[in-house]
Amino acid sequence: MITTQEITQIREQVRAWHAKGETVAFVPTMGNLHLGHITLIKEAVKRADHVVASIFVNPMQFGQNEDLDAYPKTLAADQQALTDAGAELLFIPTPKVIYPKGTEQQTYVEVPKICDQLCGASRPGHFRGVATIVCKLFNIVQPDVALFGNKDFQQLLVIKTMVEDLSMPIEIIGVETIREESGLAMSSRNGYLTPSQKKQAAKLKQVMDAMSVKIKSAQAIEDVIGQAKAELVEAGFKPDYLEVRSAIDLSASKAEHKALVIVAAAYMGTTRLIDNLCFER
Ligand code: PAF
Numbered sequence: 556m557i558t559t560q561e562i563t564q565i566r567e568q569v570r571a572w573h574a575k576g577e578t579v580a581f582v583p584t585m586g587n588l589h590l591g592h593i594t595l596i597k598e599a600v601k602r603a604d605h606v607v608a609s610i611f612v613n614p615m616q617f618g619q620n621e622d623l624d625a626y627p628k629t630l631a632a633d634q635q636a637l638t639d640a641g642a643e644l645l646f647i648p649t650p651k652v653i654y655p656k657g658t659e660q661q662t663y664v665e666v667p668k669i670c671d672q673l674c675g676a677s678r679p680g681h682f683r684g685v686a687t688i689v690c691k692l693f694n695i696v697q698p699d700v701a702l703f704g705n706k707d708f709q710q711l712l713v714i715k716t717m718v719e720d721l722s723m724p725i726e727i728i729g730v731e732t733i734r735e736e737s738g739l740a741m742s743s744r745n746g747y748l749t750p751s752q753k754k755q756a757a758k759l760k761q762v763m764d765a766m767s768v769k770i771k772s773a774q775a776i777e778d779v780i781g782q783a784k785a786e787l788v789e790a791g792f793k794p795d796y797l798e799v800r801s802a803i804d805l806s807a808s809k810a811e812h813k814a815l816v817i818v819a820a821a822y823m824g825t826t827r828l829i830d831n832l833c834f835e836r
Contacts, residue, residue, distance in 0.1 A: 556634065556637060556638045556642055556643055556644065556645055557643065557644050557645070558634060558645040558647060559644075559645070559646060559647070560646075560647055560648050560649060560652060561652075562648070562652065562695050565607070565644065565646050565695055565696055566695065566697070568644055569605075569607065569644075569696060569697055569698075572604065572605050573697075577603075577604035577605060578602075578603040578604045578605070578699045578700070579603055579604070579605050579606075579607060579696070579697070579698045579699055579700075580599035580600075580602050580603035580605070580606050580607070580698060580699065580700045580701070580702065581599070581606075581607045581608070581609070581692070581693075581696045581698035581700070581701040581702070582595045582596055582599050582606065582607075582608045582609075582642070582701070582702050583608070583609045583611070583688075583689060583692050583701070583703075584608060584609065584610055584633075585610065585611065585612045585613065585626065585743070586610035586611075586612065586626075586627075586628060586629060586630065586633050586743075587626070587627040587628065587629050587633070587743040587746070588629070588632070588633045588636050588637070588743075589733075589741045589742070589743065589745075590733050590741055591704050591706065591732070591733040591740075591741040591742070592636075592704075593636055593640045594730060594731075594733050595702045595703070595704060595730050596608060596637060596640035596641060596642050597640050597641065598702055598728070598730050599641075599642075599700070599702050600640070600641040602700050602702075602728065603698075603699060603700055605643050605644070606641055606642045606643060606644075607642070607643070607644040607645075607646065607696050607698065608637050608642045608644070608645050608646070609645070609646040609647070609648075609692055609696070610630065610633060610645065610646075610647050611646075611647070611648055611653060611688065611692075612626045612628070613653075613684055613685070613688040614650055614654070614658055614684075615654070615658045615661065615663075615680075615683070615684030615687055615688060616680075616681050616682075616683075616684030616685045616688065617681075617684070618678055618679065618680065618681065621678070622744075622747075626743075627743060627746055630647070646692075646695070646696065653688070653691060658684075661687065662687075663683050663684075663686075663687045664683070664686040664687045664690045664717060664721075665682075665683045665686060666682065666686055666713045666716045666717050666720070669682070669709065669712055669713055669716060669804075669805060670682035670683060670686070670713060672709075672805070673709055673796055673798070673805070673818055673820070674709050674710075674820060674829065675709070676796075677795050677796070677820065682709070682710070682713050685710055685713060685714070686713055686714070686717050689701075689714055689717070690717060690721070690723075693718075693723060693725055698725055699724075699725065699726065700725065700726040700727075700728060701714075701725055701726075701727055701728070702727075702728045702729075702730055703727065703728070703729060703730070704729070704730055704732060704733075705729045705730060705731055705732050705831070705833075706732040706740050706741075706742065706829070706830065706831070707829070708805075708816060708818060708831040708833075709805060709818070711727070711729045712804070712805055714727055715727050732830075732831075734760065735757070737753075737754070737757035737760075738757050738759075738760035738761060738764075739753065739756050739757045739759070739760065740759075740760070740828075740829075740830045742828065742829075744826055744827070744828065745826075745828075747824075747825070747826040748823060748824070748826055749824070752791070752823045752824055752826070755790050755791045755792075755823060756792075756823045756828060758786070758787065758790035758791075758792070759787065759790075759792065759819060759821060759828065759830050760830060760832075762783045762786050762787055762790075762819075763783075763817045763819060763830065763831075763832040764832065765783070765786075766779050766780070766783050766799070766817050766832075767815075767817060767832055767834040769782075770799065770815065770834075770836055771834065771836050776799050776808060779799075780797055780798065780799065783797055784797055787819075787821055791823065792821040792822065792823055793821060793822040794819070794820075794821045794822075795820040795821055795822065795827065796818070796819070796820050797817070797818075797819045797820075797821070798817070798818050798819075799815055799816070799817050799818075800815070800816055800818060801814065801815065801816070802814040802815055802816040802833045805818070813835055813836060814833065814835055815833070815834055815835070815836060816831050816832065816833045816834075817831060817832045817834075818831045819831065
């Protein structure tokens, strides 16, 4: 696998592949790769002739008191895992390459409405940072298809909306959440949890599973949410939000909505975990 910090090298390689009529899939990441990322790469291998990955811990999507500086960096292990999974090109730009004028002077992309709720309400500016970096990376790599984890449900919706609204010729694929045996969704942030917190954190998926069963059996959503929040607190979580929304556009759930998603964000100690569960009622 070729690893480069240079935009020109990425462009030249992708142009050469496209000139031969070959397709390119792209998996952007912030590194510290786990099985969830590797699943994205393996899925990308199935969907295109060549796979490009990126590792960039994007300062624009972190708030002031968030974990930007502490974000785990494991480049050598990541390179090995990407090579083994079938990636051929890895882009590892520096912040200077991506934001030569700094983030304050940077033109940005903002997807209205979806950006301000749920994680966007708790992390102001987060989705502006995500949309901007993904837009930039798409312009640099120019892939035919790009893959993202369903675990970041709201992020996926932001990216799909951006691509549609800005007429980007890229197919966006959401890939199933990969979980630990306990049910805990895989995340680079799980590494911040102590062994006992990790055990407690598995309760989040159990609570969401139980919520979906109750909602399917026509229990009032507000009551179900109330009970579930109490269970999360009991399990040691500090819930940030726990909501049931339309799985199509994350709008408030209505009686006529069939496809629903439970979206959750909760602190275990100082670690903020997110998860979701889609279901039909
Ligand atoms: O999901 C992530 O790892 C990041 O938000 C992404 C999409 C790579 C943008 O920085």
